[in-house]
Amino acid sequence: MKRKYSLEFCVPFLLVFILLQVGWFIYKLVIMPDEGCHKELTLSVCTILVLLALLWIFTSKMSRQNKILEENNRKLSELDRMKTEFLANVSHELRTPLTVIMGYSELLEERLSKEEDETNLKFVQTVHRKSEDLLSLINDLIDFSRIESGKLELRLSLFTLEEVISETVEELATNVQKKGHNVQVNYGSTPLWLLADRGKIKQIAVNLLQNAIKYTPFNGHITVRTYMQGDMCCFEVEDDGVGIPEDEIKHIYQPFKQADSSYNKKYEGFGLGLAITKSLVQSHNGSIQVRSEPGKGSLFIVSLPREKNV
Known part of the structure; x- marks a missing residue:
């Protein structure tokens, strides 16, 4: 070179x-x-x-x-x-x-x-x-x-973000109970309508909530929020888990990469969840952000275009 x-x-x-x-x-x-x-x-x-x-x-x-x-x-x-x-x-x-x-x-x-x-x-x-x-x-x-x-194919339909979040929390309730977590869901005052692939949006919510459950120690707290910001429908998944070091945040969306990438890593998985999540969000013209601090937890924010013709 x-x-x-x-x-x-x-x-x-x-x-x-x-x-x-x-x-x-x-x-x-x-x-x-x-x-x-x-x-x-x-x-x-x-x-x-x-x-x-x-x-x-x-x-x-x-x-x-x-x-x-x-x-x-x-x-x-x-x-x-x-x-x-x-x-x-x-x-x-x-x-x-x-x-x-x-x-x-x-x-x-x-x-x-x-x-x-x-x-x-x-x-x-x-x-x-x-x-x-x-x-x-x-x-x-x-x-x-x-x-x-x-x-990747998108099958668009009209639905609310709240119903997808509600289904996700309900389906993962068993995993939450096993670790003794307290999950709190806060919905905004206005329904958030999306014209998107319902299965893919649910997969995004599942991946983020599963990560929060996995990386939060027993008896932890997880909060899910939905709200509208301008023309975007937003939802957040916040936990008080292990958190992500600052120098690792830029790598978390890389395929087969986890924050703990050591040979004897504590958490199972290929490290594909966040890579898939980011690709699914981008395929819907959305964005994903993360704020995290080791030992204090992580906050993932997903923004998706709101369907205005409802």
Whole structure:
């Protein structure tokens, strides 16, 4: 890269020198001819020819380097496409047998609960619970591969943000209870109507609330707010959890990246949740912001365009 930049800087300087030499040559030959300047004119012509030769050499090298860079970029793009297809194919192949495992474990769970076999019931419940976790990870991989390949489709419908938030809080109530969290929901006075993909908006809310539950220690507090700000519908998810260091905030939306990225990380997951969330928000022409401080929790703010024709 350093060599490429040096060539790019050399070419303009050579052009300047050539123009100066040509200008001087024309000046001495046409405007101010002098009988004793033949040697100077000859030297000027030679200098111009040498500079032109150097210019040709440098531009040829730059052209070759650009072709190499283009080829490398093409190969990288192809590798990236193959990676995305591999993730999508593997995820789909894993989801099919996993669904079968979950179905049979659910049947076993019902049968063992009737037989009051608590020991085996606990084993089967663990299998079913971990299968659900694995399915969630696989679904994240599938969503990520669709976003990466540009195959994300939006099915627009009219709905209120409040009803999506209410469903999300209700569905995640079990997870909240397991950690003893106190979840408070504050709605604004005016219903917030959206013309958007209801499933995708719900996925955004689920991802943010799940993160708040995951990264908040037992008996923590989580607050969800909705309000209108100008032409935007906003909702916030605030927790008093572990928080995010300032130098990590800029990386949290990167795929396969978590705030705790150490080898023996405490929290499970691929680190795709926030990357998917940001892409979904942007696909709706919205924005997402985060404010956080280690040990004091995090605040995520999502803004989405409000549907005015309601």
